[in-house]
Amino acid sequence: MNSTNGFNLITLLMISIFFMPIITGILNPISKNRVINSIMAIFNSMKFVLGTLLAFYFIGIIFSSTKNGFLTFLDQSMPPAAEFVARYQHDIVAYVITFFILMSVLFFLLELLAIPITRHVLIPLSLRLSTLLEAKRPITRRIFGGLWQLPRSAFMIFVLAILLNFYTNFINNPDAGEYINASKAYQTVQKTMLQPILNAELVKSVPTLVSEAFKKAAEDYTPANSDSTGDPNYWKLPAIKYFNGMTIDEAVLSNTAIDETAQRIVGNETDDRKKAELLYHWVRKNIKYDQAKAVIVLKNPSKVNSGSIITYQERTGVCFDYSCLYVSMCRAVDIKVRLVSGLGYSGTEWGEHVWNQIYDTAAEKWINVDPTFGNSGYNYFDNDDFSDTHRYDVVQAEW
Structure with a gap:
């Protein structure tokens, strides 16, 4: 796969997607409603991500069978509850049901916590910011409208990078993968945004928590190099x-x-x-x-x-x-x-x-x-x- 006139099409695509929201923001000067809606949208997205990650985290605690884990605590304090959790520890249906219950409870709690933040911080901040902008000249409002779209541009580029990363890792097309990785724009986004996030231990642990619900790890892993569980390779399969x-x-x-x-x-x-x-x-x-x-x-x-x-x-x-x-x-x-x-x-x-x-x-x-x-x-x-x-x-x- 060759580039057109020596220019990588992936780079061209990423540049175009990045600047589209910015150009739209410049052509449409920012208004009071846009300021409020944008701030609230960002805040709601943060609540959703936080609630989801916390649900995964608590799922890991609840279904953990490690020593001194939540199951051990239940066994000591509430044996019937511990027996119930142990019985369905590797049942994906129980896992999914518990996950959605946790998400519902966490979202409800986050909404309660968000009420004073929204009322006393976000809305006054939005009104003050919009008032300041309305007093500015149209050209200033247009420039600020473009800058205001930078988070959206970054988000769209990040989503595109994730899709390209998925393609290169899971679709068997070495030539296309090599062409994608040859894009300097993609490499920049991958190294500065994608890799730090995908390589974070919390992110890596999320799919592991999910996959553990489908199999009993204790039956799949056998000692290979040591008789001590303190050895990091203890459970590694030959x-x-x-x-x-x-x-x-x-x-x-x-x-x-x-x-x-x-x-x-x-x-x-x-x-x-x-x-x-x-x-x-x-x-x-x-x-x-x-x-x-x-x-x-x-x-x-x-x-x-x-x-x-x-x-x-x-x-x-x-x-x-x-x-x-x-x-x-x-x-x-x-x-x-x-x-x-x-x-x-x-x-x-x-x-x-x-x-x-x-x-x-x-x-x-x-x-x-x-x-x-x-x-x-x-x-x-x-x-x-x-x-x-x-x-x-x-x-x-x-x-």
Whole structure:
């Protein structure tokens, strides 16, 4: 996908959307009613966001089974209530009903708290501000009308950035993802607005709270590296559990076609880092993420075929397949490589994930590589914010 006359169309779209409300504000001078409505709209939006986040927070407390959690408190003070919560702890219907009850109560309380704020602060502030503006010249009111639209412009750009981020992460179109990420405007918004918010622990915890209602975490996680729950990797699953009883060495077995493809890709390049990056780009662009297989893996991993050879032949796979094929290709051109398991943040939730590390001989260090996430078009080859979306890494094997 190419830009028109060297100009990125995503950048053009973002610039246009940003300035549309501002131009509208300049053409329509600000009035008393617009001032009041705008301030109240902002205040109501803040109440909605706060009420929703608080509902998620209290849901996490109520349905938490951790030691010294709310369930333990109930068990000590009100055993029948504790038994009721424990019985429906993993029932999504109970979760949803409780969530909406909490939201209703919280919204009611917030509305009560908002009455004095609205009456004694927001309305007097709106009236004073509108009176000051009406005394100004029309040109001043027009300028202020444009500036008044800046929050709306920022919000619209933020929503567009979220949609673009969703597209690059969940729609399997590497070329489009790469084109979107090539937009300087999108990159600016992503780094200054999107990443700080999406990487905030509170935001990351919201989908985790929801997903916990669908599964019993205690049955899904088993100790891997330690017998102590104090170890952050205590509950981490070995990557090979999901893949048809296949050992990692069996999964990374190569063949002549894979080896020759890897050698052709790197050509005459001799630098290990550059060779590894060339292979990373080939894998991320040529292997399509298999959503259907991912669903099957979660339900019954024994029903899927995994590993380098099947992935290369069918050009589809899940994260384990991407990483196995990348290992096979690196080994074919004498690059030291690892297969790593841990948690990956997809943009909506944390989940079990597999990626790679390669050894940069010039820099004398291991660097992170994620060809699966790279399929989105965003760079996951030794990028600076790799740790924002990957954690609890466990090296499963090294070659």
